[in-house]
Amino acid sequence: MTYTLTSHQYGKAENHIVRIYRDSPRHEIRDLTVTTAMRGAFEDAYLTGDQSKVLPTDTQKNTAFVYAKQHGGGTVEDYGVALAKHFVDDVEPIHGARVDVVVDDWERVVVDGEEHDHTWVRRGPENRTVTVTVDGKGEEQTVHVGGGIRNLVILKSTGSEFHDFLTDGFTTLEETKDRILATAIDATWGFAATPPDWDVAYAAVRAAVVGTFATLHSLALQQTLWHIGGAVLDAVPEIESISLVAPNKHHFLYDFSRYDTDQENAGEVFHADDRPYGLIEATVTR
Incomplete structure (x- = not known):
């Protein structure tokens, strides 16, 4: 062979x-x-x-x-x-x-x-x-520079929903119109042109990621990533595309009704479940 x-x-x-x-x-x-x-x-x-x-x-x-x-x-x-x-x-x-x-x-x-x-x-x-x-060498040489953020852990306590999703005989997830949204974003981007200042460009990307996550009322983490990608491209015109990977760090409301207590859990105490997790990915390009 x-x-x-x-x-x-x-x-x-x-x-x-x-x-x-x-x-x-x-x-x-x-x-x-x-x-x-x-x-x-x-x-x-x-x-x-x-x-x-x-x-x-x-x-x-x-x-x-x-x-x-x-x-x-x-x-x-x-x-x-x-x-x-x-x-x-x-x-x-x-x-x-x-x-x-x-x-x-x-x-x-x-x-x-x-x-x-x-x-x-x-x-x-x-x-x-x-x-x-x-x-390549000499006149044929090409130089490509990409940037990124790794493990940007971010959480907001409200302003996120998840409902009207597809269901089948194995679906047990309950719909919600108010949930914790938490993730650890990995983002990588490529430049079509050299920005005036690399450090300023990075700061602008990070600000766009964090600001969009915080202010967008999210109907799904997928929607959040789409809007983050657009905000980054608007913030730094030299960036050609951005790829985002976001694990959904689930937080489940802890059930107090199982215990002999008069305490009510009104969206205050959660079990943070590290795995398994939803993994959402998107690439946004000009």
Whole structure:
């Protein structure tokens, strides 16, 4: 039987890079988890074990750390582009490179009403993400940058309904015109053009996601995602499309009637059920 190697890539996953900026008495911090992936003329490494064209993943790791110093003064997107272009432009067998970056945010500790210059507390669980893909060399080279939000946990206590849905013999879900709506949004988007400021663009996307979720009276999580996508495209004209993934983090009203108590649960105490969960996905494109 004849086999064909139809696709391949290799790289170094989850390099955790912490960069401290000491240019002034007030230090700054940038916390990145960087994954690199190379594509190119590496067939012999798979077919015969010939490593002569393979740039070791350990070298990719080292380069990611050094570039955090050399190209760490701009945005995360600037860093990702510089790193990916280095691999493609400077390493002959590499024809394409992808750099994925996950950003961990930190906020300053406040002591006696003032922000401390050298101490932070980790925010979370939300992360900003950046993906850079560089393909080709010279004039034929293309550079694509994508952004994202991972695990944006958000909840509102009212302003959400779910009723008039399709039923069959296995349906037990009760209709409701007032429910908790909670999710952990993963969003990724692609740019058709470079925005004037990457950080401003990210802030505008996040504000559109959070603001739409909060203010839209939702008849379904599907409807919410559609409106979020439109709000993002309106907020940042350089974004071409956005994909959203949202698990429905169900909250069920806890039944007090089973107990010998005169307490009434008037929409106040809920059981947060982490699984199974509805998983809603949508992509909105201009």
